[in-house]
Amino acid sequence: MTRQVKLPEDFLLGASSSAWQTEGWKGKGSRRNYMDLWYEEARECWYEGYGPAVATDYYNRYEEDIRLMKECGLDTYRTSIDWSRFITNYETAEVDPDALAYYNQMIDSLIGAGIEPMICLEHYELPAELFLEYKGWNSKYVVECYVKYAQRAFEAFGDRVKYWFTFNEPIVPQTRIYLDAARWPYTQDTKIWMQWNYNKILAHARAVELYHSMELGGKIGIILNPEVTYPRSETPADQKAAYMYDLYFNRIYMDPCILGTFPEDLLLDLQANHIMFDCSEEELAVIRNHILDFVGMNLYFPNRVQCPAFARSQEAPFHPSRYYDKFELPGRRMNKDRGWEINPCIIYDMAARLKEEYGNVEWLITENGMGVMDEERFKDQDGIIQDGYRTGFIKEHLLQAVKAVEDGANLKGYLLWAFTDCVSPMNAFKNRYGLVEIDLKEGRKRRLKQSGYDYREISDKRAFEIEEPEYR
Ligand code: IFM
Numbered sequence: 085m086t087r088q089v090k091l092p093e094d095f096l097l098g099a100s101s102s103a104w105q106t107e108g109w110k111g112k113g114s115r116r117n118y119m120d121l122w123y124e125e126a127r128e129c130w131y132e133g134y135g136p137a138v139a140t141d142y143y144n145r146y147e148e149d150i151r152l153m154k155e156c157g158l159d160t161y162r163t164s165i166d167w168s169r170f171i172t173n174y175e176t177a178e179v180d181p182d183a184l185a186y187y188n189q190m191i192d193s194l195i196g197a198g199i200e201p202m203i204c205l206e207h208y209e210l211p212a213e214l215f216l217e218y219k220g221w222n223s224k225y226v227v228e229c230y231v232k233y234a235q236r237a238f239e240a241f242g243d244r245v246k247y248w249f250t251f252n253e254p255i256v257p258q259t260r261i262y263l264d265a266a267r268w269p270y271t272q273d274t275k276i277w278m279q280w281n282y283n284k285i286l287a288h289a290r291a292v293e294l295y296h297s298m299e300l301g302g303k304i305g306i307i308l309n310p311e312v313t314y315p316r317s318e319t320p321a322d323q324k325a326a327y328m329y330d331l332y333f334n335r336i337y338m339d340p341c342i343l344g345t346f347p348e349d350l351l352l353d354l355q356a357n358h359i360m361f362d363c364s365e366e367e368l369a370v371i372r373n374h375i376l377d378f379v380g381m382n383l384y385f386p387n388r389v390q391c392p393a394f395a396r397s398q399e400a401p402f403h404p405s406r407y408y409d410k411f412e413l414p415g416r417r418m419n420k421d422r423g424w425e426i427n428p429c430i431i432y433d434m435a436a437r438l439k440e441e442y443g444n445v446e447w448l449i450t451e452n453g454m455g456v457m458d459e460e461r462f463k464d465q466d467g468i469i470q471d472g473y474r475t476g477f478i479k480e481h482l483l484q485a486v487k488a489v490e491d492g493a494n495l496k497g498y499l500l501w502a503f504t505d506c507v508s509p510m511n512a513f514k515n516r517y518g519l520v521e522i523d524l525k526e527g528r529k530r531r532l533k534q535s536g537y538d539y540r541e542i543s544d545k546r547a548f549e550i551e552e553p554e555y556r
Contacts, residue, residue, distance in 0.1 A: 096160045097498055098497065099158050107142050121268075123135035162450060167209045170187065174214055203247070214226050226283070257280075274402050308338060309381070314387070322391050325408035341375065341376055343443075378446040384451070393409055428481045436493070445494060447494060467531065478539070478542075520532055
């Protein structure tokens with residue numbers, strides 16, 4: 085059956101990206117962030133050698149890109165400030181005048197084009213110097229540096245930017261670096277992993293406190309990437325696996341940032357496994373008293389778990405996977421290029437959860453999208469990538485968002501990942517996510533894909549048609 089879907093009134097339709105994945109190093113001098121450092125230290129693991137050094141060259145080409153945003157019908161654009169570009173001295177938070185001019189002009193150009201800017205303070209752009217000297221977020225001193233940096237950003241852009249985020253996917257870097265030792269410098273240390281998590285939550289609450297005290301008239305939140313987790317079965321052992329996964333990877337941020345407190349079961353488990361973070365009563369009070377105004381959720385794929393097949397070695401350092409094994413649903417629908425299951429119900433299920441367990445907090449889908457390899461194979465005779473699969477993916481997820489709003493979700497918009505193809509950690513330009521192609525063979529020439537035209541049509545009509553799908 086064909087369904088006519090209308091977007092809710094005032095529902096934002098935009099796209100996301102980040103500084104390090106688009107800007108390139110022009111204008112940064114020798115200052116680097118953690119992603120830049122990783123690229124410099126272990127270039128061999130970046131697909132075909134591409135990385136943040138040039139990225140999409142947005143720093144030089146943002147005017148052109150903003151024109152393309154209009155062509156794609158975006159009403160909102162989310163990106164980040166590169167902390168390592170904006171600040172020259174992280175201890176005193178001295179602002180780089182060129183970076184200030186760049187961000188000012190870029191934000192003004194967005195607003196001039198009628199596009200609402202949303203700004204994130206940290207999308208993995210922790211300054212390299214702070215990573216090397218203080219083990220990054222392991223140190224409370226870095227929290228102090230971050231608060232000073234946040235203040236400079238609010239002072240500089242707070243008159244025009246009305247949507248702020250403290251972090252993007254704060255759990256990701258340390259999970260890859262310290263929990264799984266999968267990213268440079270490949271150090272396994274579960275306790276450091278946990279301290280990074282805690283210190284980022286503290287830094288988030290401190291920035292929320294500061295922002296609210298400045299009374300700039302906007303909103304501040306955080307962007308999380310909870311994996312909507314389904315147990316293999318109703319069996320208590322499978323249910324427990326899902327509960328523990330959720331505790332360690334989702335609620336660890338959702339609870340303190342949205343509700344102000346850590347889940348009691350998590351704290352008990354951290355103590356039992358000797359990975360409790362270092363915290364004070366005073367800090368916990370800051371977290372309790374300064375919760376966010378709204379939350380961004382990056383939702384791509386469902387996560388499925390089952391009870392672990394065997395007890396993990398007691399000699400291995402503690403890892404939450406002691407409590408679960410991953411589960412592959414037979415017959416699942418896949419994005420084979422990215423290796424991610426596709427199930428748009430995650431949007432509806434997250435909405436229901438936020439409504440029931442998190443006080444129906446205001447939220448946005450800040451990322452959702454489809455990374456596909458070798459998209460050139462889909463070019464038509466005019467050189468346009470015919471990515472009907474992406475438009476279909478977007479419509480299916482938007483449909484779930486609309487249904488959630490109809491059922492009372494406080495969901496305010498959908499931001500696609502990503503506006504243009506851009507650099508991903510390690511995969512670089514391998515998986516393409518954009519509405520706009522970046523042609524690396526032709527000097528990073530930009531060209532709308534079919535999905536760019538389709539997104540524009542949805543945005544203009546504020547409506548679309550879809551064959552109503554059925555999901556298991
Ligand atoms: O590229 C990343 C982004 O930085 C964070 N969310 C997932 C995207 C796609 O992998």
